Amino acid sequence: MSRRVTFKDPLIRVRVSRVIFPKLCPVCGREANHTNKVVITPKKTQYLSLGPMTPYDRRRMGIPSPEVKTFHVYACEDHSLDDGGIMRLRAISAFYALLALCMLVFAFIFIGSDIHLGRPVTIWTGLFFVFVGAVMTLAYVAFRPYGLEAAFRVIGFDYDFQHVWLQLQNPAYRNAMIERNAMDAELVSWIVRGRY
Numbered sequence: 001m002s003r004r005v006t007f008k009d010p011l012i013r014v015r016v017s018r019v020i021f022p023k024l025c026p027v028c029g030r031e032a033n034h035t036n037k038v039v040i041t042p043k044k045t046q047y048l049s050l051g052p053m054t055p056y057d058r059r060r061m062g063i064p065s066p067e068v069k070t071f072h073v074y075a076c077e078d079h080s081l082d083d084g085g086i087m088r089l090r091a092i093s094a095f096y097a098l099l100a101l102c103m104l105v106f107a108f109i110f111i112g113s114d115i116h117l118g119r120p121v122t123i124w125t126g127l128f129f130v131f132v133g134a135v136m137t138l139a140y141v142a143f144r145p146y147g148l149e150a151a152f153r154v155i156g157f158d159y160d161f162q163h164v165w166l167q168l169q170n171p172a173y174r175n176a177m178i179e180r181n182a183m184d185a186e187l188v189s190w191i192v193r194g195r196y
């Protein structure tokens with residue numbers, strides 16, 4: 001089963017082996033000199049295929065299996081990925097989320113025993129839920145696509161991984177991509193997302 005997905009702003013479909021990234025920042029469109037490694041591990045849901053295709057089908061038809069792809073994308077100083085701040089924030093929020101999850105188990109045990117014994121539920125469990133809410137808000141903010149991640153998104157690959165599909169937020173950057181890759185890129189406004 002496959003699903004047709006339409007995009008308001010067109011995607012760019014470009015040949016992986018020939019792609020040239022313009023020296024512009026995908027976020028703000030300014031001239032850019034910092035290279036950023038964008039590493040993509042194709043996930044099952046990212047395959048864009050002509051139809052559903054199982055790993056068995058791939059092997060049988062001699063179609064290469066997904067492998068990690070690395071793109072070197074330029075960005076300006078302000079929007080480069082090597083900003084460690086967001087990664088630290090993500091690590092911290094992941095730690096608190098894990099802590100909250102552990103505490104959640106205990107909270108349910110305590111609430112359960114209070115109810116079981118006919119006691120009023122202690123005030124601490126209420127405070128705990130405030131803590132969980134705060135942690136979830138932090139995680140939401142930390143894991144939101146940020147800067148370059150939001151402006152330069154890899155939507156997926158063709159079934160044979162010859163072409164990559166990019167969603168570029170900045171129209172100037174999108175046009176520059178098309179210009180630089182005139183022979184190997186095209187705009188597409190819809191894709192068929194395979195089930196696998």
Ligand SMILES: [Zn+2]
Nearest residue numbers: 025028076079
């Ligand atoms: Zn920028």
